[in-house]
Amino acid sequence: MGLFDDVPLNRREFIKAILKGGVAVSSLPLALKLLGILEEPAYAELVQKMLVPHSRPLDNNRVQCLVCPFNCILKIKERSQCFTKQNDDGKLFTYAYHNPCIISVDPVEKMPLHHYLPGSQTLTLAIGGCNLHCLYCQNWQQSQKKPDELKMAAKMDKDETLSALKKKELKILAFNYTEPVVMLEWIIELSKFVRPKGYKVVIGTALYINAEPLKALLDAVDGVVVGLKGFTEEFYKKVTGGTLKPVLDGLVKVKEEKKHLEVVNLVVPTYNDKEEDIKRMCEWFVKNLGAETPLHFSRFEPMYKLQNLPRTPLKTLETAHKMAKDCGIKFVYIDNLAPHPANDTYCPKCNKPLIKRVGLRILENSLKEGKCSQCGESIPGVWR
Amino acid sequence: MAGNRRSFSLFFSVGFVAQTAQILIFREIFLNFQGNELSFGITFSIWLLFLASGALVFSVVKTRPSTTLFALFSILLAYLPICVHLLRISKSWTALPQGQMIPLFKAVIYTSSLVGPLVFICGALFSSVLKYNEEEKIVSPTRIYILDALGNLFAGLLFSFVFSLFLNHFQLSFIAMGVCFFSLVLSLSGAKQVSAFFLLLATCGLLLFASSLERLSEEARFRAINPQLTLLDINHSPYGETAVVRLPNSEQIDFYINGNYYFSFSESDPYRIAVQAHTLLSLHPAPSKILLLGNLTIISEILLHPLERIDTVELDPFLIRMFKRHLSGRERLALDDPRVSLNTADPRAYVADAPSGEYDIVASYAAEPLTLSSNRLFTEQFFAEVKRILRPGGVFVLSLTVEPDAQSEMVERTLCILNTLKRVFAHTRSTPAHLTAASDSPILIEPATLAERYKSRAVKSAYFDPALYDTFFNPSEQERIDEALRRFAKEAKTTINRDENPVAVVKSLRLYQVLSSDEDRTLYQILGSIKPIHIAIGAVFLLLCGVVLRVVKKTVFISYSVYISVFTCGLFGMAESIMVLLILQSTVGAAYSLVGALSGAFMFGLAGGAEIALKWNLNTKKPLSILLLLSITLIFCPIFILPLYHLLKLRMLMLLSLLLLSTLSGGVVGAVYRTALAILKDSPKSASRVYAVDLLGATAGSIVVGCALLLTQGILVCAVSVFLLLTACIICAFLIPRTS
Numbered sequence A: 001m002g003l004f005d006d007v008p009l010n011r012r013e014f015i016k017a018i019l020k021g022g023v024a025v026s027s028l029p030l031a032l033k034l035l036g037i038l039e040e041p042a043y044a045e046l047v048q049k050m051l052v053p054h055s056r057p058l059d060n061n062r063v064q065c066l067v068c069p070f071n072c073i074l075k076i077k078e079r080s081q082c083f084t085k086q087n088d089d090g091k092l093f094t095y096a097y098h099n100p101c102i103i104s105v106d107p108v109e110k111m112p113l114h115h116y117l118p119g120s121q122t123l124t125l126a127i128g129g130c131n132l133h134c135l136y137c138q139n140w141q142q143s144q145k146k147p148d149e150l151k152m153a154a155k156m157d158k159d160e161t162l163s164a165l166k167k168k169e170l171k172i173l174a175f176n177y178t179e180p181v182v183m184l185e186w187i188i189e190l191s192k193f194v195r196p197k198g199y200k201v202v203i204g205t206a207l208y209i210n211a212e213p214l215k216a217l218l219d220a221v222d223g224v225v226v227g228l229k230g231f232t233e234e235f236y237k238k239v240t241g242g243t244l245k246p247v248l249d250g251l252v253k254v255k256e257e258k259k260h261l262e263v264v265n266l267v268v269p270t271y272n273d274k275e276e277d278i279k280r281m282c283e284w285f286v287k288n289l290g291a292e293t294p295l296h297f298s299r300f301e302p303m304y305k306l307q308n309l310p311r312t313p314l315k316t317l318e319t320a321h322k323m324a325k326d327c328g329i330k331f332v333y334i335d336n337l338a339p340h341p342a343n344d345t346y347c348p349k350c351n352k353p354l355i356k357r358v359g360l361r362i363l364e365n366s367l368k369e370g371k372c373s374q375c376g377e378s379i380p381g382v383w384r
Numbered sequence B: 001m002a003g004n005r006r007s008f009s010l011f012f013s014v015g016f017v018a019q020t021a022q023i024l025i026f027r028e029i030f031l032n033f034q035g036n037e038l039s040f041g042i043t044f045s046i047w048l049l050f051l052a053s054g055a056l057v058f059s060v061v062k063t064r065p066s067t068t069l070f071a072l073f074s075i076l077l078a079y080l081p082i083c084v085h086l087l088r089i090s091k092s093w094t095a096l097p098q099g100q101m102i103p104l105f106k107a108v109i110y111t112s113s114l115v116g117p118l119v120f121i122c123g124a125l126f127s128s129v130l131k132y133n134e135e136e137k138i139v140s141p142t143r144i145y146i147l148d149a150l151g152n153l154f155a156g157l158l159f160s161f162v163f164s165l166f167l168n169h170f171q172l173s174f175i176a177m178g179v180c181f182f183s184l185v186l187s188l189s190g191a192k193q194v195s196a197f198f199l200l201l202a203t204c205g206l207l208l209f210a211s212s213l214e215r216l217s218e219e220a221r222f223r224a225i226n227p228q229l230t231l232l233d234i235n236h237s238p239y240g241e242t243a244v245v246r247l248p249n250s251e252q253i254d255f256y257i258n259g260n261y262y263f264s265f266s267e268s269d270p271y272r273i274a275v276q277a278h279t280l281l282s283l284h285p286a287p288s289k290i291l292l293l294g295n296l297t298i299i300s301e302i303l304l305h306p307l308e309r310i311d312t313v314e315l316d317p318f319l320i321r322m323f324k325r326h327l328s329g330r331e332r333l334a335l336d337d338p339r340v341s342l343n344t345a346d347p348r349a350y351v352a353d354a355p356s357g358e359y360d361i362v363a364s365y366a367a368e369p370l371t372l373s374s375n376r377l378f379t380e381q382f383f384a385e386v387k388r389i390l391r392p393g394g395v396f397v398l399s400l401t402v403e404p405d406a407q408s409e410m411v412e413r414t415l416c417i418l419n420t421l422k423r424v425f426a427h428t429r430s431t432p433a434h435l436t437a438a439s440d441s442p443i444l445i446e447p448a449t450l451a452e453r454y455k456s457r458a459v460k461s462a463y464f465d466p467a468l469y470d471t472f473f474n475p476s477e478q479e480r481i482d483e484a485l486r487r488f489a490k491e492a493k494t495t496i497n498r499d500e501n502p503v504a505v506v507k508s509l510r511l512y513q514v515l516s517s518d519e520d521r522t523l524y525q526i527l528g529s530i531k532p533i534h535i536a537i538g539a540v541f542l543l544l545c546g547v548v549l550r551v552v553k554k555t556v557f558i559s560y561s562v563y564i565s566v567f568t569c570g571l572f573g574m575a576e577s578i579m580v581l582l583i584l585q586s587t588v589g590a591a592y593s594l595v596g597a598l599s600g601a602f603m604f605g606l607a608g609g610a611e612i613a614l615k616w617n618l619n620t621k622k623p624l625s626i627l628l629l630l631s632i633t634l635i636f637c638p639i640f641i642l643p644l645y646h647l648l649k650l651r652m653l654m655l656l657s658l659l660l661l662s663t664l665s666g667g668v669v670g671a672v673y674r675t676a677l678a679i680l681k682d683s684p685k686s687a688s689r690v691y692a693v694d695l696l697g698a699t700a701g702s703i704v705v706g707c708a709l710l711l712t713q714g715i716l717v718c719a720v721s722v723f724l725l726l727t728a729c730i731i732c733a734f735l736i737p738r739t740s
Helices: A011-026 A028-034 A158-167 A180-197 A211-220 A233-240 A245-256 A275-289 A314-326 B002-006 B008-032 B037-060 B065-093 B104-136 B141-166 B169-187 B190-225 B270-281 B296-302 B317-326 B329-335 B347-353 B380-389 B408-424 B447-456 B466-472 B475-491 B503-516 B521-529 B532-552 B558-587 B592-615 B621-634 B637-648 B651-679 B684-735
Strands: A055-057 A063-065 A085-088 A091-094 A102-107 A121-126 A172-175 A200-205 A223-227 A260-267 A295-299 A332-335 A353-358 A361-365 B230-237 B240-246 B253-257 B260-264 B289-293 B309-314 B340-344 B359-364 B390-399 B427-430 B435-439
Touching (some): A055 A091, A063 A091, A091 A180, A102 B475, A158 A180, A180 A200, A223 A245, A295 A314, A314 A332, A353 B466, B008 B065, B065 B104, B104 B684, B141 B169, B141 B592, B169 B190, B190 B230, B253 B317, B270 B296, B270 B359, B270 B466, B289 B296, B296 B309, B317 B340, B380 B390, B408 B475, B408 B503, B447 B466, B503 B521, B503 B684, B521 B684, B532 B684, B558 B621, B558 B637, B558 B651, B558 B684, B592 B651, B621 B651, B621 B684, B637 B651, B651 B684
Parallel strands (some): A200 A223, A223 A260, B289 B359
Antiparallel strands (some): A055 A063, A353 A361, B253 B260, B427 B435
């Protein structure tokens, strides 16, 4: 009668047994759901949405998002790459709206902005989601999740934002930690509300965005920190999931629009630390963004999915710093490692240390009306 | 008869090679796939399943026993070193970017596909020796079972206590090969004997090249981890593997422990070391004596403070040797400073033995509680031991990453450990400096206060500025961490991490899952949701099956109830062993030799139980029933050992209890094997099947206890759940009508 008896199964019995086993196995997920073992978390109270203007309808109730170069085509109820956009009944809605998961008061140096009102504090906001999926993301807990599934999210509209700025006596509204591109609509709304009242708006972004929404974004901000993550298409594809070209085009556009720009390059050992790549990046930088645009080299720490990679060696950062200087870039910094001489701002003409920093703190600022206190050289930036 | 007796070595070598393969493969899995109890549990379940399949299939397939044995041994032994190497380089097949950890699901798939054939052959070997024995009429099948268990016992003890200290994995593989070919030479005759002799010679030849092969294989392994790393030095110890590697075009030297990045040399990383040292030391207003559990690299910066003494504890003596070999300059000199005492000991045992009220700061740099072995430095019992050795106002500092605005997985893990700390200490703080502090006095972490403490000690470090306290104890970030913990605390149940209920392990594993891949999300969801009620439903289902069979089927063969009894006993044996291992890991830690001793005790019991059942001629259902009743009594014993140990603090008594319990469990399983076999008339086919069913029961035990319940529910719930399952199985076995 079976495997464990000396009487063998006949063909019919064998097929029967196989079918029974098949039914049992295929009903397992259902059984698990019935037993309450497979459940998805949801925070319905955090669902805030608005229509995405940068989109177009397609056939069969599909819709295409036109915000970033992924140009996601979404079926009904489908979410975009960035976790924030969803096709609801043939229309594209963003769920990154009024629901920041981070509300923080930070030094502006944390962006990092070294040439923009040094020593100021920002009200920094971030909503869950990101269109890139960097393997080393420092804020993976927020950036790689849907905004409406984050427990720490809170409701915050424009009036509440303004009152927070007033209450904490802050002059700068910043969007950092996660990707501002995916909360474009919210940034524009807040910016239109707070900028006329004298507040500045700055963003820290990977700038993976299409030309038209970029124009709208730049119109809404005063300063931009761009994470130029590497200088090869291969790196972008492998580590971020995106491509390099739109980022470079975007950087040129930021410069053309005359927005305050600083660029950060996180040096990841064995990925983007080749000297020839850094050299090429610096040459492109000088040619397209100018020698006066500040460039930061940041140190990699084992993070998110790249836990098994060593920290960036000090020597690598110092070599990159020297190469950038040799290429003619005037303001080059090393971040995420202090106290180091390359944390400070020096006069490009007389080499006097003008702003001394330790970590996120300004120890000394000897700039006088944006000029070197020793030789009078004008230092580019927003100083008051 | 002399020739027959020589065949004993063959039966012995089947157990010997199976145990050797198990030790080698699981050590490799540990090194290559960030081994933790969950991955071990899953892999071990699959291992047992393949073993059972091999035994079952070869009990049915018709073969020429001696030829099959020769062929199976040859394939197995040739594949063992290859398998070791393939496991080492399997990262390169995963197509994962360098630096990324292998997700659990992927690791299990790779491991199973590589190891499966090897284990299948081990199972097949058991059935084949039974057939060989039948043909040659040497000894009863139970004796083979006993000899196999003794082979297992011998290999386990030899490798745990002797070989693992001196030999690499290729040398161990070749020694196993040598033993097996030697037994073939003794047992076989004719051409096969001659071939075995030449293979034995070839194995001896290979042994000469084992060190070179090991080195090449290790280099290939690190190329698989990251093709740009250059391996400078590597050392194996009973606690794991320490490798020193270098990045290209860099002076930085990095330490990898068990395949995981651990730290970079302080000469090239002075800033980080300085931050770690000075953030730690400023948490106490005036530290004089401190105890460092791990992280020897920060000593040079710590010595800049006016301290009386620094005691350090490192588990692995080889690690200290590696430090001394590779550190230079002031880092090396710091280790020889008269104020520094370097101790090699188990950190938990060191703390337990330290005098009360001894230290101002105890700093633990234990790895994340991803395993039971590291979790034992995060439990309530350990924290209480630490509190005892702190002076009044003393601070306990844990290195634990908490980020502002952290989301569910990280906050849940942190909350679990914070709640546990709160049970012991009056004040706790998780800081943005990746340090969690606990004390009975208020913990001050305001940057100004910390900077003042630093300045008042006249510390002069080239790599630290007190202004950095503003960055590392940023009040805004601190506020956000506190807020995240407050918000989650409202929803989270108060989970306390204890030795007998290691809940932090699963919480850390879930965090690790997010860090490695989303592929494992469902697996962890299922794991985290399994409750005792589900086991109770399973038990009721089993009972219903028994009732239905009783009512519907007119005649069911007696073998059914015997096989169910054997299955039950297999389940018991594995569940009991895993619970005993939990107690060992929670109290003694990563002591491989003791794991070997426990495994040896179980095998000894197995052989002894079978021998006694053979001597007493147990061959009816009655002794089988008594043995099964004994098993459901023994399943509760582990519950009492831990509380008794914490009460009496007698480590040796606890170890003896564990050894005794393992021996008794093994004894029950061995006796059930023999009794079941006797009821089934002692045929070799039945011997194979009983062996396979026993393994299937063990698989079930491994899944229920090792993969699901133990880590999430703790030892008490686990024992009760297993009791329910065992009872259901036993009732089911006796509900079935018995018609022979």
